[in-house]
Amino acid sequence: MKPIESFEVPPPPKVNYINAKYGLKSWLLTKDHKRIALLYLGSITFFFFIGGIYALMIRLELLTPQGDFMESTTYNKVFTQHGIIMIFFFLIPSIPATLGNFLIPMMIGAKDLAFPRINLLSWYVYMLGGVITIYALLAGGVDTGWTFYTPFSTTFSNSYVVATGLGIFINGFSSILTGLNFIVTIHTMRAPGMTWMRMPLFLWSHYATSLIMVLGTPVIAITILLLAFERVARVGIFDPALGGDPVLFQHLFWFYSHPAVYIMVLPSMGVISELIANFSRKNIFGYSFVAFSSIAIAVFGFLVWGHHLFVTSQSVYAGMIFSFLSFAVAIPSAIKVFNWTATLYKSSISYDTPMLYALGFIGLFTIGGMTGLFLASLAVDVHVSDTYFVVAHFHYIMVGGALMGYLGGLHYWWPKISGRMYPEGWGRFSALVIYVGFNLTFLPQFVAGYLGMPRRYHAYPPEFQVFNVLSSAGASILGFGMLIPAIYFVWSMRYGRHAEPNPWHLPGLEWRTSSPPPTENFEVTPVVTWDAYEFAPREETEVVGKFRPELERI
Amino acid sequence: MQQGWIPLIPESASTVSWKVDALYFYLSGVTLFFALLISSVLVFFVIRYRRRTPYEIPRPVAGSHKLETLWTVIPFVIAMTMFGWGASVYFDQYKPPENAIEVYVVGKQWMWKLQHATGQREINELHVPVGRKVKLIMTTEDVIHDFYVPAFRTKADVIPGRYTTLWFEATKTGKYHLFCAEYCGMNHSGMTGSVIVMEQREFDDWLSGNTGSTTPATAGQQLYQTLGCASCHGANGEGGRGPTLAGIFGKQQQLQSGQTVTVDEAYIRESVTNPQAKLVVGFGPIMPTFQGQVSEDQLVQLIAFIKSLHASGETAPTQAASPATTTARPGASPTRNVR
Numbered sequence: 001m002k003p004i005e006s007f008e009v010p011p012p013p014k015v016n017y018i019n020a021k022y023g024l025k026s027w028l029l030t031k032d033h034k035r036i037a038l039l040y041l042g043s044i045t046f047f048f049f050i051g052g053i054y055a056l057m058i059r060l061e062l063l064t065p066q067g068d069f070m071e072s073t074t075y076n077k078v079f080t081q082h083g084i085i086m087i088f089f090f091l092i093p094s095i096p097a098t099l100g101n102f103l104i105p106m107m108i109g110a111k112d113l114a115f116p117r118i119n120l121l122s123w124y125v126y127m128l129g130g131v132i133t134i135y136a137l138l139a140g141g142v143d144t145g146w147t148f149y150t151p152f153s154t155t156f157s158n159s160y161v162v163a164t165g166l167g168i169f170i171n172g173f174s175s176i177l178t179g180l181n182f183i184v185t186i187h188t189m190r191a192p193g194m195t196w197m198r199m200p201l202f203l204w205s206h207y208a209t210s211l212i213m214v215l216g217t218p219v220i221a222i223t224i225l226l227l228a229f230e231r232v233a234r235v236g237i238f239d240p241a242l243g244g245d246p247v248l249f250q251h252l253f254w255f256y257s258h259p260a261v262y263i264m265v266l267p268s269m270g271v272i273s274e275l276i277a278n279f280s281r282k283n284i285f286g287y288s289f290v291a292f293s294s295i296a297i298a299v300f301g302f303l304v305w306g307h308h309l310f311v312t313s314q315s316v317y318a319g320m321i322f323s324f325l326s327f328a329v330a331i332p333s334a335i336k337v338f339n340w341t342a343t344l345y346k347s348s349i350s351y352d353t354p355m356l357y358a359l360g361f362i363g364l365f366t367i368g369g370m371t372g373l374f375l376a377s378l379a380v381d382v383h384v385s386d387t388y389f390v391v392a393h394f395h396y397i398m399v400g401g402a403l404m405g406y407l408g409g410l411h412y413w414w415p416k417i418s419g420r421m422y423p424e425g426w427g428r429f430s431a432l433v434i435y436v437g438f439n440l441t442f443l444p445q446f447v448a449g450y451l452g453m454p455r456r457y458h459a460y461p462p463e464f465q466v467f468n469v470l471s472s473a474g475a476s477i478l479g480f481g482m483l484i485p486a487i488y489f490v491w492s493m494r495y496g497r498h499a500e501p502n503p504w505h506l507p508g509l510e511w512r513t514s515s516p517p518p519t520e521n522f523e524v525t526p527v528v529t530w531d532a533y534e535f536a537p538r539e540e541t542e543v544v545g546k547f548r549p550e551l552e553r554i
Numbered sequence: 555m556q557q558g559w560i561p562l563i564p565e566s567a568s569t570v571s572w573k574v575d576a577l578y579f580y581l582s583g584v585t586l587f588f589a590l591l592i593s594s595v596l597v598f599f600v601i602r603y604r605r606r607t608p609y610e611i612p613r614p615v616a617g618s619h620k621l622e623t624l625w626t627v628i629p630f631v632i633a634m635t636m637f638g639w640g641a642s643v644y645f646d647q648y649k650p651p652e653n654a655i656e657v658y659v660v661g662k663q664w665m666w667k668l669q670h671a672t673g674q675r676e677i678n679e680l681h682v683p684v685g686r687k688v689k690l691i692m693t694t695e696d697v698i699h700d701f702y703v704p705a706f707r708t709k710a711d712v713i714p715g716r717y718t719t720l721w722f723e724a725t726k727t728g729k730y731h732l733f734c735a736e737y738c739g740m741n742h743s744g745m746t747g748s749v750i751v752m753e754q755r756e757f758d759d760w761l762s763g764n765t766g767s768t769t770p771a772t773a774g775q776q777l778y779q780t781l782g783c784a785s786c787h788g789a790n791g792e793g794g795r796g797p798t799l800a801g802i803f804g805k806q807q808q809l810q811s812g813q814t815v816t817v818d819e820a821y822i823r824e825s826v827t828n829p830q831a832k833l834v835v836g837f838g839p840i841m842p843t844f845q846g847q848v849s850e851d852q853l854v855q856l857i858a859f860i861k862s863l864h865a866s867g868e869t870a871p872t873q874a875a876s877p878a879t880t881t882a883r884p885g886a887s888p889t890r891n892v893r
Contacts, residue, residue: 067743072740072741072742072743072744073740076737076739076740076742143739143740145737147737149697149698149736149737151696151697151698151714152697152698152737152738152739155697156663156696156697156739157739239714240714240715240716241714241715243828245715246698246713246714246715247713280603280612281605281610281611281612282612282614282615283614283615285615285617285618286617286618286621286622287617288617289617289622310644311700311709311710311711311735312711312713313710313711313713313716313718316644316645316648316649319641319644320641320644323637323640323641323644324637327633327634327636327637328630328633330629330633331626331629331630331633334625334626334629335622335625335626337592338621338625339617339622341592341595341596341599342621344596344599344600344603345599345603345615346603346612346613346615347599347603347612348603348604348605348606348610348611348612349599349600349603349604349605350604350605351600351604359596359600362592362596363589363592363593363596366588366589366592366593367585367589370581370584370585370588370589371585373581373584373585373633373636374578374581374585376636376637376640377577377581377636377637377639377640378640378641378643378644379570379573379574379577379639379640379641379642379643379644379646379647379707380574380577380578380581380640381640382574382644382647382648382707382708382709383574383578383704383707383708383709385709385735386700386702386709386735386736386737387735447562450562450563450564450578451562451563451564451704452564452702452704452705452731452733454702454733454734454735454743455737456737456742456743457742457743458742458743459743459744460743461731461746505609534614535611535612535614536611543610543611543612543613
């Protein structure tokens with residue numbers, strides 16, 4: 001096996017995927033997965049900032065117990081739109097459509113995804129859904145909560161429910177197309193020697209995510225369609241006044257929307273596996289356990305939707321079954337956390353920005369996951385469901401988990417994506433600011449929730465103010481922390497130091513080509529003869545740790 | 555006011571609240587333990603195994619099935635203790651009690667309308683005696699709401715077209731928050747109120763100071779006459795062209811379709827608003843629908859009247875504490891319930 005430093009990386013070619021062609025048309029009609037990833041990166045960043053502005057508006061309103069910053073109707077629209085934009089237009093596409101799109105072909109040694117045209121189509125579908133949703137927001141907005149519970153959404157709300165629903169409906173197809181593309185690509189386009197058990201864990205987690213995208217998204221599409229039928233044509237499906245059943249909606253909605261949480265967090269877990277292994281130069285402890293736990297999460301994730309209905313007059317026996325399954329789905333996540341931690345044992349840990357995000361992820365995800373056990377416990381859920389405890393919990397998963405993974409991954413692969421280095425000092429600083437801001441925002445919400453503060457309240461009893469002030473203070477720090485990377489990423493595209501092909505000295509296939517890569521990714525199709533995360537020293541003297549012959553593999 | 559003597563825990567004022575708190579402490583303890591364990595191991599590793607020279611490579615390590623088994627089995631066992639404990643307290647929270655004071659609750663954007671079995675009406679306030687089981691029979695006129703009293707650690711959704719129940723037994727006098735916990739539109743955060751727990755004696759005074767209103771059963775009886783129910787079901791529900799109503803509450807009813815149904819609030823409501831849905835065996839589809847003619851409040855009164863009818867045919871309006879024979883148990887016999 002050859003040392004990492006001596007990989008035969010061709011000298012940086014004059015032509016790479018970014019400067020191969022110029023002009024708007026060359027971007028809008030591109031079939032290159034890397035360019036499409038950048039199209040996605042730009043669009044999800046746009047939506048992220050809209051969602052972020054809504055978040056700051058919420059925190060501003062909740063500074064005081066009275067509803068004094070905006071009207072209650074406005075507030076209801078703001079939190080609804082925060083949820084819809086962040087979930088459907090940022091978190092769900094975030095890692096898969098940008099990092100996944102860019103890296104899946106590169107990591108398996110392929111020239112592109114299996115269906116490049118479908119890949120471009122998925123971006124157009126996403127944008128169409130986004131434009132319709134933005135239209136609905138500008139035309140008057142929507143006030144149903146991102147959960148669209150019936151019969152409020154079908155009969156009582158006077159806002160743009162159908163237009164927003166249409167946007168989400170269309171957007172869902174981009175998810176399905178992306179998932180389909182990834183599954184076929186991973187099955188059929190792996191380079192010679194890239195066996196399933198040699199794949200980086202990023203690919204396993206994207207494979208699991210894609211399964212959920214393909215199998216789950218149609219259900220939300222059907223549900224939105226039924227909702228629109230009832231709202232427009234007054235067909236009785238969910239509204240009891242028309243002969244429907246309002247709880248049926250909740251079953252259908254959560255049948256997709258609970259697995260959707262795993263669409264958001266599984267790719268992030270894949271990023272974290274990469275970061276932990278590569279920045280400690282160690283193979284992942286228990287590779288196959290980490291790989292198959294992703295699949296287990298995808299499968300079990302489909303069986304736990306009923307834990308959103310513990311207080312909805314669901315039979316207590318059904319509640320028990322869903323509670324049991326919800327505890328079961330926590331185990332694969334625990335296995336991942338233990339394996340990541342064990343990987344660091346006797347490793348060589350660097351303190352680069354991506355690793356700071358990865359370490360932060362493990363801490364935050366542990367809290368997020370463990371508080372999920374509170375909600376799976378039937379009796380405690382009865383008290384805290386629909387309170388700020390739930391709000392805090394899912395932000396720990398979605399921001400502390402999914403967003404931290406996304407930011408960590410973006411820093412890690414930025415040299416490959418842009419061909420430039422980001423400023424390391426600013427990177428570390430902003431990671432710390434974000435970490436502190438995040439915890440200050442959401443830790444107090446656990447307490448407010450257990451004390452009984454209901455979510456989606458525009459005004460609240462004064463005894464909850466102290467927690468809300470802390471939360472709002474944290475949110476301003478968090479918002480400030482997010483601006484720093486936004487600024488330096490843009491800055492680095494022009495002024496950053498040029499990146500070497502393999503700035504982190506790693507064995508992965510994506511680092512064995514130039515930065516930024518050529519349009520076809522590799523000059524010659526690589527032949528894989530090594531496992532994922534198989535590091536080799538330049539000289540035997542550089543090997544640290546005790547020699548254990550039973551572990552030595554050639 | 556609302557915070558109890560333990561910091562960061564709300565006041566505990568019902569027979570189940572301490573049980574929920576005990577489980578919460580257990581969960582918090584386990585969470586703290588694992589969070590501290592993981593983070594201290596992380597911090598230790600990150601310092602101990604920091605990169606010392608730029609090109610150093612650690613020895614690779616093979617996994618360990620022993621460790622994997624250990625950290626699969628231990629979390630699973632701990633999770634199962636949480637599951638069992640949570641489920642058993644859940645049964646306490648949701649099992650409807652016998653011998654409870656019944657209060658009817660109708661949610662409406664954005665207020666709570668409550669009526670005691672003795673007739674007193676309240677809006678956004680509920681007066682109850684300490685140390686007595688209180689059962690709420692709840693429905694809504696419009697969207698889904700949720701009746702939530704943090705000090706009692708219990709809540710339940712209030713769903714249109716259904717009757718859901720919630721029960722509690724207050725252990726401490728005082729005034730406690732009542733929240734709507736399911737988002738219900740514009741003024742959702744204004745759909746709040748209080749539960750006022752009083753000594754039995756004070757409660758009796760409060761009840762007698764609020765006389766003058768008719769009990770739901772009596773109001774139901776008047777409705778029964780004015781809506782013309784009596785012409786088919788008999789003046790005292792003894793039956794006629796329509797099926798007998800006296801004494802059927804809580805019993806099984808044989809249907810035309812061959813199935814049986816438990817007569818509970820939901821079945822009566824459905825029979826008024828959609829009479830052809832579940833026809834009683836031996837009766838034709840002759841009853842007109844009363845959908846849109848009776849409000850949710852009136853439906854509740856009709857149900858209270860039917861509950862008060864005894865098989866003898868004599869009307870005996872229920873008193874606050876005698877519903878033992880008329881306790882509704884929606885969902886108690888799911889196998890035979892044809893809903």
